[in-house]
Amino acid sequence: MKKLIVSCFLLVGAASVSMGQNYKFGKVSEEEIEEKQHPLEPDAAAAYLFKERSSYFTYYNGEIKLITEIQERVKIYNKDGFDYATETVYLRDGSEGADVVSGLKAVTYTMVDGKIEETKLEKDGIFKEEISKGRIKETFTLPNIKEGCVVEYKYRITSPYYFYIPEYRFQLGVPIKRLESSFSAPEYFKFKPLFKGYMPVRPEVDKVSSQIVDGYNLVEKYELDNVPSMKGEAFVDNIDNYRSSVYYELNQIEIPGSYYKSYSHNWNDVTKSIYGYSSFGDELKKTGYFEDELNPLIAATSNPQERIAIIFNFVKQKMNWNEYVGYGCSDGVRKAFKEGVGNVAEINLMMTSMMRFAGITANPVLVSTKSNGIPLYPTSDGFNYVICGIELNEGIVLLDATEKFALPNILPHRVLNWNGRMIRENGSSVEVDMTPAMSSKEVMNMQVKIDPQGAIDGKLRRQVTDHLAYEFRSNYFNVDNEEYLEKLENRYLGIEVDEYQLDDMENLGKPITETYSFHKDTGVEFIDGKIYVSPLFFLTDSENPLKLDKREFPLDFVYPKQDRFMINIGLPEGYKIETLPESAALSLPDNLGKFTYVLKSAGNNVQVMVTSEINTDIVPALYYDALKEYFNQVIKKQSEKLVLIKA
Amino acid sequence: MKNFTSSVMILFIAMSSVLYGQEKSVYQSLSMNAELIKNSNALVRYEKMEVDMKSIRDMEMKQVRVITVLNEEGLDDLKPYVHYNNGIKVKDIQMLIFDRTGEEVNKFKKKDFKDVSAVSGGTLYSDSRVLYLDYTPVSYPFTVEFSYEIATDNSAILPSWSFLSGYNLSTEESHYIVHYDPNETSLRIKESRLEGYDIHKEESEGYLAYSGKNLEAIKKEDLAPAFSKIVPRVEVVPKRFFYEGYEGDVSDWNEFGKWMYTRILSGRQELPPATIATVTALVKGVDDDYEKAKIIYKYVQENTRYISVQVGIGGMQPIAAIDVDKVKYGDCKGLSNYTMALLRAVGVESYYTHVEAGQSIDSFHAEFPSLAQGNHIILAIPYKDEMLWVDCTSQSLPFNFVGDFTDNRRVCVIKPDGGEIMTTPSYLDENNYKLTKANYVIQDDGSISGEIDMTSNGIAYDNAYYVEDSDDEYVNRYYKEYYWKYMNGLQIDSYSFKNDKDKIEFKEHLKVEVRNYANKSGEQLLIMPNAFDRYRSIPDRYRSRKLPFQVERGFKEEDEFIITLPEKYTMPTLPGAVSIANKFGEYHLTMEMNEDGKLIMKRSLLIRHGEYEKDDYDDFRDFCKKVAQYDVSKIVLKQTDKT
DSSP states (O other), X not given: OOOOOOTTSOOTTTTTTTTTOOOSTTOOOHHHHHOOSOSSOTTOSEEEEEEEEEEEEEEETTEEEEEEEEEEEEEEOSGGGGGGGEEEEXXXXXXXXXXXXXXXXXXXXXXXXXXXXXXXXXXXXXXEEEEETTEEEEEEEOSSOOTTOEEEEEEEEEESOTTBOOOEEOOOSSOEEEEEEEEEXXXXXXXXXXXXXXXXXXXXXXXXXXXXXXXXXXXEEEEEEEEOOOOOOTTOSOXXXXXXXXXXXXXXXXXXTTEEEEOOSSHHHHHHHHHHSIIIIIHHHOOHHHHHHHHHHHHTOOOHHHHHHHHHHHHHHHOEEOSOOOSSOSSOHHHHHHHTEEOHHHHHHHHHHHHHHTTOOEEEEEEOOGGGXXXXXXXXXXXXXXXXXXXXTTEEEEEOTTSTTOBTTBOOGGGOSSEEEEEOTTSOEEEEEOSOSSOEEEEEEEEEEEOTTSOEEEEEEEEEOHHHHHHHHHHHTTSOHHHHHHHHHHHTTTOEEEEEEEEOSSOTTSOEEEEEEEEESOOSEEETTEEEEOTTGGGOOXXXXXXXXXXXXXXXXXXXXXXXXXXXXXXXXXXXXXXOOXXXXXXXXXXXXXXXXXXXXXXXXXXEEEEEEEOOSEEOGGGHHHHHHHHHHHHHHHHOOEEEEEO | OXXXXXXXXXXXXXXXXXOOOSOGGGGOOSSOOHHHHTTOSEEEEEEEEEEEEEETTEEEEEEEEEEEEOSGGGGGGTOOEEEEOTTEEEEEEEEEEEOTTSOEEEEEOGGGSEEEEOOOTTEEEEOOEEEEOOOOOSSSSEEEEEEEEEEESOOSOOOOEESOOSXXXXXXXXXXXXXXXXXXXXXXXXXXXXXXXXXXXXXXXXXXXXXXXEEOOOOOOTTOOOGGGTSOEEEEEESEEEETTEEEEOSSHHHHHHHIIIIIITTOOOOOHHHHHHHHHHTTTOOOHHHHHHHHHHHHHHHOEEOEEEOSGGGTSOOOHXXXXXXXXXXXXXXXXHHHHHHHHTTOOOEEEEEOOSSSOOOOOTTOOOTTSOSEEEEEEXXXXXXXEEXXXXXXXXXXXXXXXXXXXXEEEEETTEEEEEEOOOOOXXXXXXXEEEEEEEOTTSOEEEEEEEEEETHHHHHHGGGGGSOHHHHHHIIIIIITTTOTTXXXXXXXXXXXXXXXXXXXXXXXXXXXXXXXXTTEEEEOSOOSOOOOOOOOOOSSOOSOEEESSOEEEEEEEEEEOOTTBOXXXXXXXXXXXXXXXXXXXXXXXXXXXXXXXXXXXXXXXEEEOGGGHHHHHHHHHHHHHHTTOOEEEEBOOOO
């Protein structure tokens, strides 16, 4: 008899809905087919009425196999839910053998003249293809799908890859009425469950005598009722970070008296086991391949700071990233160095060992990219990227040589994801915050003269630093001048740009500076003989990026930013100020950001000074309302007009 | 997505391996033609496609392409891949890399290429595969020689040849050659836009060759026709051909249709008696073919779904109706053929129709039949003197409305006695009509609240009707983040829709509030009366426009807003009436106070469809700009004295 667990997350009033349902395969009820909408989420296009998975081990003829049995019953409410009539299974076919799907049964249930009609899946609805070497995709789609139908299927996957347990996902894009999952492994295999997501889920753990070893199997069971759906939102770094799931990582195999192998269960183990991988530790030790080229370069100085700069630039210049991620080398550092092409590990481990060779204390820092999610627990599988960290008295300096425009502590955006882990040779490790400590800055100085016909002419100087400069270089380095100017002119509401000058595009250590003059025929508005001027002209923000009423997930601003605009407006001859907008200051709670707006008139000029800051990368959803209102106020303030009348 | 020829089209991109062993100058990138570098991310230095039709059942194609990549953007032009499937064999493939001086620095052979499935997201299954090389350059510029050789026994489709193959890519030298056996077949040739280029043709018995030199790169510009419509292009089709077990001999669309009908379609419309009984019962008592067809179309929409499965005759033959009837899904071919079978069962004739679908209008060549044209199937239903059209892959389109996916283009209608080129219905100018009526109140604090009614027809219907089936979250997003994106404090209090599929008319009714709508400057309130229908798409400005431009469909909008002004303010001075009329369209705007003291704003905007020369571009842009400016015309209200 299965017991109910996870008392911490049951929706009020919904717990009993699924009681009394029969989830045996084929026992679909008339009520299920006749249900018109989901009782808790009327907008749902489909719902899992029942979702069952059990994974366990078998041992036969000296081979261990992982068996995964799936049984699912899906209700399709409307056309948008038709995708749920198609199930795709990804399989491996590699050195250990192939995953095999068997026992596939699938049926569609519809109501015809008050009776349940069953349509079975036949062979022509099953498709198998090799996506690439070692990766197979098996897809089946059910027949006779109509709005309101219920589909049900079950199948078994037999896999020789028992050390890799596919993730258990407890929360999906549609609601789940009843979920039952279990994982059972012989006691000799120690798996560690790694939990993720907003909705807390914990298993009930049981010991059952084992059929395949002398001892017991550890069985972890999950039973959930009425799991709400979770869909993506704009500005979310990665929705899978918030969906509840569990991933079982193999930590250790111990067969008493005959076999022992440890993987990882604390950070020291993780560090040790990663250093133990030949594609990592061994590659990091190699130095012979670069010594001849590096020696003359570092001989020029013994200053550690200078050496760091020399090596970083050397690797960036020499190496070209092939866009593969991973913390393990693929072809090895030697070949990568020779060809000038490598994956993330080859490039950054190479740089780390060069640093060490030059007497710098450098260590690999494991990172999980934004698309890979967040590693919250000691695990080697949670990371998919490695950079180089150097410990100086002033703090840790992070380097990633895969991008030509990267700088110390200015890393590509893909790695700006929560925390990394610096792993040292001695087995110790330390968490490293990937959030950029410094705000990236944008400073604009603008002189603008309004003529009595409403045209504006002026000069603008714009300087950007850090990540803003990195982005600018990455976006525009290969764009020719004329094309860039057209983009600039169109972005700024059709101004005409002249005398354009760009400084320090290639001088990475410096901010980028653009200067130009501009002209616009209609830069202000005439209403009833008065002139209405937007004090920020074409730099005015007019659209709030946050428009929806509520938000469930944190907002990702990628890095902290500071803008400062200084605008000097020369009024047209024969006009004087009728209304000067009031100065203002706004701030977000907990120093998350602030906005100041100051206007001053001096003779025939008006000076406008604007600063705006967002001081963090990720803003928790609880600040959403405050943030939305803040942007509203910022936009409202900027939209206030400076009104001029004839003197 | 709805690509029934995907596996065949592949031939276009593919070819094979004679190495270019001539003068070495094309491998170096120290000195290149300056005119060809302008606007270029890469240069095709030398390119040759050689098609060798040994017989109509045995065809080999070899392509070699030497390309110099100038910067990272140009990497996309390398295209180091070949598509293949069960009907195409890749005999050889290789890539050589040369440095700036023309020295060979790297060589990749077939084993270095990755072999992966080339199935696109919307397709459930296809045998389409691709061999590609994952190459990371070490420095720029560099030069690549990519070559391959493929063989197939299908000769219905030869690669077409554009002497320029993408934006920001120039061509120094390009050759296209076809060898064939004149005793077995002849070639039909379609040349487009070759004039004005250094392109030469050579022809003799069993031999056809084109060569082009020094074609400068083209930069992408707003509103320009599709790339394939602006570059020089040659299409070639053998009169006699072999296709997946069937021989064909086609010299016009009529013969093409006959061949399709007898070889590919015939015998695939059988239905089980139970289904025939069901649909016969559905149309019982209905005599009119229009009404019958409408009932059958609805039955198909309610009982089937679209799934793309590219198997069987190179993706050309529909799954038999009896199989679609069993599983209740199919791709465009299967669903169209199934609908045709159902219609036949109730005595309504209909024709399977090849079309090149897509939002950008693409027509079949009237005089040049080929299997390469068309990527989708719709049905044509003759009714009295007209033709009705339906797209059987949509579960929501109204009967006899194809929307902007297949409108206004030449298609091949396949009748039992042969094919016929016909044109699908067009939705132009006033046909694409949207009427917006609003009645709203401006509060003293500058916020507004009111009701809006919108009525859409034609393509405006097509652009709007789907919100009806969307969930609440999507509907909110649609208005807040897309339709009225420019309004920051928008609150949707309620909405309702009415979709009249008979009139093809969609109505939206909304109650909204907008906080901080009007702008306060001191004691003045600045208001844009046009809150709900603003024209905002001003095309980009170019320092010197190079390409012609087009408005493919055009549209008309009419608006009438009744605005209640806040009480504590004086009557505004209203801007004078605006009226603009030119060849691009018309715009009229008036604001008046009515006897009840309400502000009445009336607006109409017509943008006509048309094709224009580049010299008209600035005027067109100016028109758009003016409309956008007048659409945000402001009035000023002053607070009455505070006494």
